[in-house]
């Protein structure tokens with residue numbers, strides 16, 4: 001019996017070390033990608049269904065490695081967070097998005113809403129994060145930049161997180177709560193933090209059928225947002241039925257494959273921005 005156990009734990013050890021090796025290798029490749037700036041930002045549009053006009057865009061990071069192929073951001077963002085690369089990666093994301101927005105504002109008509117970037121809760125462990133962001137957008141018109149944060153920031157670092165978000169808010173940033181409804185934090189933070197909008201999590205939208213639980217949850221989130229004066233964006237809208245249910249409940253800003261997938265900057269501008277006259 002003892003032998004079986006030890007054989008099993010040996011097999012376990014070997015597969016573990018293989019996993020670690022893979023992870024180590026991926027980490028090295030990611031460092032290289034950051035050094036050589038071979039990551040990309042894609043942009044996904046958000047539309048106001050009442051007018052069909054663009055009402056914002058989200059920058060989403062892409063990594064297509066020569067050796068490893070395309071890797072999901074869920075995987076490499078997690079790796080970057082765990083292995084201390086998120087600050088470097090986040091800095092590249094912010095610089096790239098700001099430069100992109102500057103270029104668009106130079107060549108195209110301004111659009112409604114803001115360009116948003118995802119910021120990991122961990123990036124706010126840095127007490128100078130707000131200062132850094134404010135400095136980066138100093139050449140942009142006020143209100144055109146948004147940060148998307150998950151509820152974990154309120155759990156991870158409530159005091160410091162709140163102070164930094166206040167500074168950002170005062171500086172004209174729009175602050176969005178990402179994946180809203182999936183976190184575990186108390187709803188009281190909604191009134192304490194300077195939040196501008198809620199992004200209703202894709203899981204509710206995807207499972208929403210007339211009269212089911214998810215439908216009621218979305219309705220409740222919208223009612224609450226309305227009372228608190230917060231804007232809402234529906235994430236992951238894939239079907240006309242979902243869009244109609246949302247519209248009937250008074251949610252008008254849609255982000256999802258139905259209206260537009262994340263695309264490279266050039267294609268985004270060609271399809272959805274109007275050239276300046």
Ligand code: C2E
Nearest residue numbers: 060061073074077093118119120236237238255256257262
């Ligand atoms: P997220 O912030 O919730 O981003 C939305 C995700 O939903 C994106 O996945 C987007 O491609 C996907 N999506 C949009 N519309 C639809 C739809 O209609 N159906 C479906 N099934 N999916 C849709 P993506 O690009 O794979 O990103 C995954 C996550 O990785 C993001 O989730 C975000 O948490 C993280 N991430 C991506 N880029 C960055 C970044 O630059 N910084 C940080 N910190 N995190 C990032």
Ligand code: CA
Nearest residue numbers: 058118148178
């Ligand atoms: Ca997001």
Ligand code: CA
Nearest residue numbers: 178179199235
């Ligand atoms: Ca989201």
